[in-house]
Amino acid sequence: MKKDYKINYVFLMYDIADEESEAGKRRVNKVFKICKKYLTHHQKSVFRGEITPSRLLKLQKELKDVIDEELDFITIIKLKNKESFLEDTIGKKENDMFI
């Protein structure tokens, strides 16, 4: 996808290391709260939604401030818009119990 395409939709997937430790739990909660300000929680450690390029930069900066870049890993898949992908699901997405 050419760089100059305006990004309007993203999928964000995060892996926070040692989630069971106190420090890991704190980072997961912080990441979750930050992501919820900008995107919709889709499934465990996956957020999605429409976002402007400028808000995406703000989101990325906030996330960088709270994760441990040596341990944690976040991938952001950037798409032109909601029409630039198709989607299948298997199983039932019940509630928001997955953090």
Add this chain to the structure above:
Amino acid sequence: MKKDYKINYVFLMYDIADEESEAGKRRVNKVFKICKKYLTHHQKSVFRGEITPSRLLKLQKELKDVIDEELDFITIIKLKNKESFLEDTIGKKENDMFI
């Protein structure tokens, strides 16, 4: 994206409920092994890669046979090809420790 576009690249994200229980562990391992046959493990519970429409159907059928559709949830984001998205990462993706 119009339905008739041939899908050649996917992101697959899975949430297996009660991962700590024996039954949950078994399902996670089965899902992981099936996904590894078709795609590349990217980060915890996320696979990605190039795949033909027919192999994607096979993958989906195999996954349906092993998950508990009442408890587990899998999302497959289907894209035209590797050029139809951009990608940012934050943090370090070290090893394959995330299953």
